[in-house]
Amino acid sequence: MASASAPARGRAPARDVAGLGVGRALGFVAPAFLLIGAFLIFPAVWTIYIGITNYRLTGVEAVSPSIVGLSNYTKALNDALFHNALWLTLVFVLGSAIIGQNILGFTLAWIMRRTRPAVRRTVEAFVLLAWILPSTVVAYLWVAFYDRDGGTLNGLLGTQGTAWLIDYPMACLVVFNTWRGTAFSMMLYSSALQAVPPSQLESARMVGASGWQTLRDVVFPHIRGHVLTNTLLISLWTANDFSPFLLTKGGPNHESETVPVYIYNVALQGGELGYSSAISFLLLIANLLVSLVYLRLLRRRS
Amino acid sequence: MAGIDIEGLATVYPNGVRAVDGLDLHVADGEFFALLGPSGCGKTTLLRTIAGLEAASEGTVRIDSVDVTRVEPGKRGVAMVFQDYALFPHMNVSENITYPLKVRRVAAATRSEVASHTAGELSLQGLLERKPAQLSGGQQQRVALARAIASKGKVLLLDEPLSNLDARLRLEARTFLKKLQRDLGITTVFVTHDQAEALALADRIAVMDSGKLRQLGSPREVFARPTNTFVANFIGSTPMNLLPGKVAASSGVEGAPRPTDTTSSQNGSAASSAAVGLVSVAGGSLPAATFSTPVGAEVTVGIRPEYLTVASGDVTGPALRGIVVVAENLGTQSLVTVDCDGTLVGVTVPEETEPAPGTAVALTAPATRVLLYDHDSGELLARQPAPVA
Numbered sequence: 001m002a003s004a005s006a007p008a009r010g011r012a013p014a015r016d017v018a019g020l021g022v023g024r025a026l027g028f029v030a031p032a033f034l035l036i037g038a039f040l041i042f043p044a045v046w047t048i049y050i051g052i053t054n055y056r057l058t059g060v061e062a063v064s065p066s067i068v069g070l071s072n073y074t075k076a077l078n079d080a081l082f083h084n085a086l087w088l089t090l091v092f093v094l095g096s097a098i099i100g101q102n103i104l105g106f107t108l109a110w111i112m113r114r115t116r117p118a119v120r121r122t123v124e125a126f127v128l129l130a131w132i133l134p135s136t137v138v139a140y141l142w143v144a145f146y147d148r149d150g151g152t153l154n155g156l157l158g159t160q161g162t163a164w165l166i167d168y169p170m171a172c173l174v175v176f177n178t179w180r181g182t183a184f185s186m187m188l189y190s191s192a193l194q195a196v197p198p199s200q201l202e203s204a205r206m207v208g209a210s211g212w213q214t215l216r217d218v219v220f221p222h223i224r225g226h227v228l229t230n231t232l233l234i235s236l237w238t239a240n241d242f243s244p245f246l247l248t249k250g251g252p253n254h255e256s257e258t259v260p261v262y263i264y265n266v267a268l269q270g271g272e273l274g275y276s277s278a279i280s281f282l283l284l285i286a287n288l289l290v291s292l293v294y295l296r297l298l299r300r301r302s
Numbered sequence: 303m304a305g306i307d308i309e310g311l312a313t314v315y316p317n318g319v320r321a322v323d324g325l326d327l328h329v330a331d332g333e334f335f336a337l338l339g340p341s342g343c344g345k346t347t348l349l350r351t352i353a354g355l356e357a358a359s360e361g362t363v364r365i366d367s368v369d370v371t372r373v374e375p376g377k378r379g380v381a382m383v384f385q386d387y388a389l390f391p392h393m394n395v396s397e398n399i400t401y402p403l404k405v406r407r408v409a410a411a412t413r414s415e416v417a418s419h420t421a422g423e424l425s426l427q428g429l430l431e432r433k434p435a436q437l438s439g440g441q442q443q444r445v446a447l448a449r450a451i452a453s454k455g456k457v458l459l460l461d462e463p464l465s466n467l468d469a470r471l472r473l474e475a476r477t478f479l480k481k482l483q484r485d486l487g488i489t490t491v492f493v494t495h496d497q498a499e500a501l502a503l504a505d506r507i508a509v510m511d512s513g514k515l516r517q518l519g520s521p522r523e524v525f526a527r528p529t530n531t532f533v534a535n536f537i538g539s540t541p542m543n544l545l546p547g548k549v550a551a552s553s554g555v556e557g558a559p560r561p562t563d564t565t566s567s568q569n570g571s572a573a574s575s576a577a578v579g580l581v582s583v584a585g586g587s588l589p590a591a592t593f594s595t596p597v598g599a600e601v602t603v604g605i606r607p608e609y610l611t612v613a614s615g616d617v618t619g620p621a622l623r624g625i626v627v628v629a630e631n632l633g634t635q636s637l638v639t640v641d642c643d644g645t646l647v648g649v650t651v652p653e654e655t656e657p658a659p660g661t662a663v664a665l666t667a668p669a670t671r672v673l674l675y676d677h678d679s680g681e682l683l684a685r686q687p688a689p690v691a
Contacts, residue, residue: 199388202355207402207453208376217401221392 044284051278057271065274072278082279084254085262089239091170092177092258097238098231100178105185105230110215112186113193124186131183139246142176146247169248169256176247177238185230192226193219225298232294236287259283304366304379304456304489305331306352311361312513313344313351321347323513324360329491329506334483336504337493340536344513345493346461352491353382353459366456376405381455385462387446389434395421395445396430402453420448424482440471444478451486458483460492464499476502497537501525509533527673531602531680534673540607540637543647546677547583547603549592578669585643586622589669595683602675607637609671610649612657617664622647626663629656640665 016025051072055065076082108127112120130138145152148163164172196219204214220227242260244250250257250265257265259279267276306329313322321344329335337345350356352363354375362371370378381402389398397404399420400413408416421427424444434442443463450458463479464472480503483490494500500507501521509517509524509532517524517533528534534542579592583603595601613621624642636656640647640663649665657663674683 197386197388199384199386200390202375203382203384203388203390203449204401204405205355206353206375206380206382207405208374209405213405217393217404218390221390 047277047280050274051281053274055274055277057268057273059271061274068274072275073282075275076279076282081254081257082259082262085257085259088170088256089258089260092173092241092244093235093238095170095174096177097181097234100174101181101185101234101238102227102231104178104182106189108182108186109189109193112190124190127183127186130180135243135246138180139243142172142247146172165248166252169252173244173247173256173258177241177243180243181234181238185234188226188230189223192223195226196222228294228298232291235290235294239283239287239290305329305333306457306489306491307362307364307367308352309362309364311348311351311363312359313347313356314359320513321356322351325513325515327508327515327518329489332487332489334480334503334505335489335491336500336507337491337510338497338500338507338536339495339510339516341495343510345495345510347513348510349382349459349461349491349493352457353380354378355382379456380459381450381453381457382459383443383446383450383461383463385465387434387442387466389442389445389449391434394431394433395426395437398434398445399430399448399452401449416452420452423451424448438471439467440475443467443475447479447482451488456489458486458488458490460490462494463492464494465496472499479503498539501537509536526606526671527682528604529682529684531604531675534604534675538606538608540632540648540650542604542606543610544675545583545603545605545645545647547581547588547601547674549579549595549597549599549601549674550582550587551580552592552595552597580620581672581674584622584624584645584647586624586665587620588622588667588672589620590672590674591669592674593683595674600677601683602677602680604673604675605667605671607648607650610647610665610667612638612649612651612655613664613666617666620666622665624663624665626657626659626661628659 016022018025020028050065052067052069053065054061054068054072056062108123112123115123133141143165146164148154148161148166151164153164154160154162200218200222201214204218209217239258240260241258242264244256244258245261245264248256250261254262260283263276263279263283266272266279270276306327308325308327311322311325311327312320314320323344325348337348339345347356351358352365354370354373358371362369364370365378365380390401393401396414396417399417400408403413403416417430418427421430424447426441426444426448429437429441429445434445437445443466460479464475467475476499483503492503501524504521506518506520507524508515511532517529519527524533524537528537528542531544534544578589580587581590581592581601581603588603588605590603622640622642624640624647627639627641627646629639630637631653632650634653635650636653638649638651638656640649642665647665651657675681676683
């Protein structure tokens with residue numbers, strides 16, 4: 001690297017845009033590579049490795065785990081609780097991200113476009129607050145909201161004694177996560193909507209297009225790429241979200257145990273680190289597949 | 303087809319700006335009407351208020367005698383072409399043209415018929431399958447026009463229709479637009495900041511400033527006889543000379559040359575036989591109809607460079623005398639700037655007759671072409687009453 005890093009006088013100048021040369025360019029990105037390697041790539045590879053061992057939190061296998069090949073994976077494929085977790089994650093992503101955050105975020109952005117700046121800023125501030133508050137704080141607020149005795153929701157509806165988190169755990173999580181994550185969709189769609197030329201909206205208005213016709217014929221074609229990108233991001237974040245654990249711990253009786261919660265429960269309650277790593281890897285594969293589908297859609301549109 | 307009646311119209315923005323300020327206007331059926339003014343004068347706001355895109359704060363807008371002041375834009379029977387054409391980039395030309403019909407749920411067969419017919423009218427044949435991005439600026443403009451025509455509005459509104467085209471294309475599009483408007487006979491209102499465009503296209507021009515109408519008239523009227531110094535300054539590719547002067551001799555109220563109020567006479571011969579007043583200006587003097595303005599009154603003398611004549615020899619009678627400072631070539635004519643006793647006066651001369659800089663010249667003008675404006679208000683001094691519509 002040293003020989004290439006400082007082009008000697010008389011040698012041909014570097015051909016790249018910045019004029020750095022390969023050596024110096026690598027030098028600049030090396031710290032970033034180092035950090036990513038240490039904190040991202042190494043743990044990922046380590047997880048894949050643990051996934052093929054019978055590594056446990058305690059006991060003999062904690063000291064000297066042995067390679068068990070793909071048996072963790074075959075176990076996962078036949079694990080009813082894992083299937084349950086996959087299904088619940090799907091419901092969670094579909095309900096709170098793809099439908100909840102997307103539609104609520106877009107609706108807010110669409111309405112806020114026309115409101116007075118003061119109103120818009122206030123609403124944006126409140127929505128953003130839900131997004132920037134620490135998960136633990138938010139979880140506490142929602143536990144208090146859903147609480148059976150003296151919870152805000154029961155107070156509002158006059159349904160004292162309804163244990164929402166126990167009777168309807170998934171519905172509670174979907175509502176919670178929609179509230180929590182809508183800010184991102186709203187902000188993204190707000191800026192996306194600014195990319196729609198006002199004269200095109202006005203053209204639609206001049207010919208008497210209804211609100212729905214305007215959305216379908218003018219707005220959506222302009223923001224299609226934004227919709228796909230937003231849906232991809234919030235789907236992945238929601239699939240990997242661990243905050244459901246803070247509300248329900250996956251219960252009652254695995255009824256709200258999404259994959260990340262299941263991984264945690266398997267690893268730290270059950271102590272099966274090897275098995276949980278294998279499931280983590282499966283989640284990673286699932287995320288990759290979803291990303292590929294989105295990217296393909298995105299490419300086809302553009 | 304229909305006329306537009308505007309009464310006491312005001313459009314006030316939330317920040318209190320009166321973009322359109324108490325305007326009365328009548329656009330006749332089939333008329334090609336220009337709203338002209340500098341940027342920020344309220345012309346675009348007026349157009350958008352007629353369209354219904356801005357809500358009128360006061361007054362009424364009637365189209366075809368129907369009060370549409372509170373009617374949604376889509377229900378006014380008005381079609382509009384935006385400055386950037388506002389074509390939908392994801393639709394091809396045919397879909398763009400027939401979008402107004404799609405909104406009204408017209409059958410697809412009828413729509414494609416209308417598309418090919420309208421495309422034919424605007425020489426867009428063979429482009430129906432293209433996307434707007436694959437079209438030239440002029441073609442995009444014609445697609446936007448086609449879409450407006452396909453919507454079968456009673457009134458066509460054009461916002462700066464030529465400003466997005468390059469100079470050469472602009473002339474071509476101007477001719478095309480004027481012919482199209484004649485052929486369709488549709489009442490058309492367009493906005494422009496380019497006085498040459500307004501003069502070339504319009505049947506009548508409304509010159510606006512600060513939300514108010516400054517003059518309304520045919521291109522010939524606003525060019526030859528601006529009713530105030532604002533319009534005088536704004537109209538004309540070479541700016542009108544506006545010089546401080548003083549009435550030296552009165553033409554008297556009666557027997558004065560009377561350029562008629564609605565059509566200016568084409569030459570000064572008819573007027574020159576009558577008694578003519580005199581204004582002293584820029585160290586010399588010019589003949590002018592002074593009407594009831596008393597001798598000694600301060601006035602602003604307005605005279606277009608095109609109406610001044612350069613006389614090289616000795617001149618008897620009223621004239622401005624000065625030294626040629628600079629000559630600018632404008633093609634078939636040149637703009638010569640003459641220093642008359644410290645005041646710079648512009649005059650146009652035919653090509654290849656430009657006097658060399660430093661030459662002493664005398665400038666003369668017929669009395670009918672010399673306009674006197676009130677020194678303070680800038681309004682044209684004329685026979686009572688003022689001929690403003």
